[in-house]
Amino acid sequence: xxxxxxxxxxxxxxxxxxxxxxxxxxxxxxxxxxxxxxxxxxxxxxxxxxxxxxxxxxxxxxxxxxxxxxxxxxxxxxxxxxxxxxxxxxxxxxxxxxxxxxxxxxxxxxxxxxxxxxxxxxxxxxxxxxxxxxxxxxxxxxxxxxxxxxxxxxxxxxxxxxxxxxxxxxxxxxxxxxxxxxxxxxxxxxxxxxxxxxxxxxxxxxxxxxxxxxxxxxxxxxxxxxxxxxxxxxxxxxxxxxxxxxxxxxxxxxxxxxxxxxxxxxxxxxxxxxxxxxxxxxxxxxxxxxxxxxxxxxxxxxxxxxxxxxxxxxxxxx
Amino acid sequence: xxxxxxxxxxxxxxxxxxxxxxxxxxxxxxxxxxxxxxxxxxxxxxxxxxxxxxxxxxxxxxxxxxxxxxxxxxxxxxxxxxxxxxxxxxxxxxxxxxxxxxxxxxxxxxxxxxxxxxxxxxxxxxxxxxxxxxxxxxxxxxxxxxxxxxxxxxxxxxxxxxxxxxxxxxxxxxxxxxxxxxxxxxxxxxxxxxxxxxxxxxxxxxxxxxxxxxxxxxxxxxxxxxxxxxxxxxxxxxxxxxxxxxxxxxxxxxxxxxxxxxxxxxxxxxxxxxxxxxxxxxxxxxxxxxxxxxxxxxxxxxxxxxxxxxxxxxxxxx
Numbered sequence: 001x002x003x004x005x006x007x008x009x010x011x012x013x014x015x016x017x018x019x020x021x022x023x024x025x026x027x028x029x030x031x032x033x034x035x036x037x038x039x040x041x042x043x044x045x046x047x048x049x050x051x052x053x054x055x056x057x058x059x060x061x062x063x064x065x066x067x068x069x070x071x072x073x074x075x076x077x078x079x080x081x082x083x084x085x086x087x088x089x090x091x092x093x094x095x096x097x098x099x100x101x102x103x104x105x106x107x108x109x110x111x112x113x114x115x116x117x118x119x120x121x122x123x124x125x126x127x128x129x130x131x132x133x134x135x136x137x138x139x140x141x142x143x144x145x146x147x148x149x150x151x152x153x154x155x156x157x158x159x160x161x162x163x164x165x166x167x168x169x170x171x172x173x174x175x176x177x178x179x180x181x182x183x184x185x186x187x188x189x190x191x192x193x194x195x196x197x198x199x200x201x202x203x204x205x206x207x208x209x210x211x212x213x214x215x216x217x218x219x220x221x222x223x224x225x226x227x228x229x230x231x232x233x234x235x236x237x238x239x240x241x242x243x244x245x246x247x248x249x250x251x252x253x254x255x256x257x258x259x260x261x262x263x264x265x266x267x268x269x270x271x272x273x274x275x276x277x278x279x280x281x282x283x284x285x286x287x288x289x290x291x292x293x294x295x296x297x298x299x300x301x302x303x304x305x306x307x308x309x310x311x312x313x314x315x316x317x318x
Numbered sequence: 319x320x321x322x323x324x325x326x327x328x329x330x331x332x333x334x335x336x337x338x339x340x341x342x343x344x345x346x347x348x349x350x351x352x353x354x355x356x357x358x359x360x361x362x363x364x365x366x367x368x369x370x371x372x373x374x375x376x377x378x379x380x381x382x383x384x385x386x387x388x389x390x391x392x393x394x395x396x397x398x399x400x401x402x403x404x405x406x407x408x409x410x411x412x413x414x415x416x417x418x419x420x421x422x423x424x425x426x427x428x429x430x431x432x433x434x435x436x437x438x439x440x441x442x443x444x445x446x447x448x449x450x451x452x453x454x455x456x457x458x459x460x461x462x463x464x465x466x467x468x469x470x471x472x473x474x475x476x477x478x479x480x481x482x483x484x485x486x487x488x489x490x491x492x493x494x495x496x497x498x499x500x501x502x503x504x505x506x507x508x509x510x511x512x513x514x515x516x517x518x519x520x521x522x523x524x525x526x527x528x529x530x531x532x533x534x535x536x537x538x539x540x541x542x543x544x545x546x547x548x549x550x551x552x553x554x555x556x557x558x559x560x561x562x563x564x565x566x567x568x569x570x571x572x573x574x575x576x577x578x579x580x581x582x583x584x585x586x587x588x589x590x591x592x593x594x595x596x597x598x599x600x601x602x603x604x605x606x607x608x609x610x611x612x613x614x615x616x617x618x619x620x621x622x623x624x625x626x627x628x629x630x631x632x633x634x635x636x
Contacts, residue, residue, distance in 0.1 A: 114448060114452035118453075124441045133432070135436075174504075286469070
């Protein structure tokens with residue numbers, strides 16, 4: 001078992017304390033997604049990073065809850081912005097509660113995240129965590145704005161990488177950095193963990209994009225190739241557009257973002273994208289190895305969980 | 319001059335440092351309202367509360383910026399939720415930049431507010447401010463949710479007072495409490511300032527509602543009686559429904575929230591509401607006196623500004 005059930009349970013118990021109000025529309029809307037079966041990867045990363053050096057899990061739980069609460073606020077707002085009706089196979093918050101209440105539910109979780117930070121007992125740690133988390137929140141917004149702009153043009157690989165580093169990477173990196181702060185890591189350790197975090201943040205996003213193309217529909221909770229139909233600019237697509245011959249490139253562009261296409265064209269596009277999927281897989285392997293190498297300065301037994309997590313991220317099926 | 323220009327300028331300069339990025343749609347959307355001529359009452363309260371005991375304004379500016387950034391995020395999101403097209407005589411953010419970008423602009427200012435808190439140098443003060451501000455943010459959301467629910471029924475006076483204490487009062491109170499923390503006020507001083515804050519928070523909201531009925535259209539930037547047309551439940555309306563005879567009450571309910579009514583009916587409603595407007599004015603006078611009494615424990619010269627502000631709030635014309 002990669003994820004320790006005991007830790008996951010503690011994270012969930014901590015999260016519940018922030019939204020423990022019943023029969024209230026706002027709180028119901030705020031809980032809808034928060035307890036809909038998310039993987040809890042971010043708070044888990046915070047806790048296991050902390051456990052590289054320390055064992056008093058209770059101390060780190062508010063910090064872990066904070067990153068998960070931020071993650072959930074961004075999902076609720078993103079679903080409104082992107083007009084998505086489903087997530088994890090369930091109707092999104094704005095579909096169930098209406099857009100105004102969904103905006104507000106996101107805003108409430110945002111506030112609760114910083115309330116969580118304020119529950120950290122040590123003044124200095126709370127202050128450090130606040131710096132890291134607020135900076136990450138800024139970057140997440142900037143990344144989302146870039147992503148929205150990409151609807152109007154094909155970004156370069158550099159622009160794309162900046163976008164996902166901000167939109168997805170920033171909060172994953174923050175989750176780890178916050179664990180490091182709570183564990184009182186020294187400068188060298190924090191730097192190593194940052195490099196680890198950058199790489200798994202990247203592989204996390206790439207694996208999402210790969211799974212959309214070659215994953216299992218049932219496990220993903222959405223149809224394979226959704227990104228193709230939506231014309232989403234992923235690292236795979238951008239690599240393909242850079243490397244394909246003119247004919248294949250032209251055909252790919254005809255299919256991408258075309259709402260009228262059927263399963264046949266989706267299959268055709270995936271076929272065209274195959275070399276770029278391979279490129280993405282290779283890149284992930286390389287980044288995962290690099291990530292694990294940065295952990296070498298930590299205790300052999302204690303670092304095991306983070307090593308396994310790096311492997312898990314690129315082997316996961318949903 | 320009630321508001322010290324020098325302080326206002328310092329607040330604006332501080333605010334600019336958080337959104338100092340040009341040619342970027344997200345940042346343009348975030349700046350649209352932030353520099354559209356707001357009164358800066360909240361950050362001003364933070365600064366002048368601080369100055370009850372201390373003079374190093376630079377120390378308190380990040381905290382002051384934080385409350386103004388939160389205020390602006392709530393306005394942007396509220397305008398989306400309430401579907402309002404204009405604020406301060408200018409088109410709202412979502413009208414100019416579209417709803418997705420407006421949601422995101424609010425989210426960015428939210429993050430910047432906590433970045434501002436993280437810029438407070440002293441660990442302990444930063445931690446205290448974080449506690450106060452995150453709690454206020456939770457209450458603002460709860461208040462807004464209550465206000466949205468009020469669209470479906472007439473709340474009792476108690477429910478109404480709880481709603482405005484949260485929606486409007488919480489952040490005004492936080493602005494003052496944060497000033498007190500930054501000024502290292504003792505427990506007694508903090509309690510007195512809290513009582514002061516509660517009262518001016520209430521009078522601030524009531525004066526808004528009074529101005530809507532008997533204010534100057536040009537100075538307000540919106541037509542007189544908008545609240546009547548929208549059927550807004552204000553303290554004046556709730557008092558009227560509690561005290562009017564059946565005939566007048568019936569007539570008032572016919573007019574309230576009726577989109578087809580003209581200026582004649584607005585005038586008629588205001589006439590019916592006159593005794594309740596008087597009630598509201600009396601209540602404000604009483605609360606303002608109480609508020610000023612709580613300041614008596616502070617230095618006579620230093621407390622002058624807060625005394626004048628309490629008077630200003632109920633005498634302001636916009």
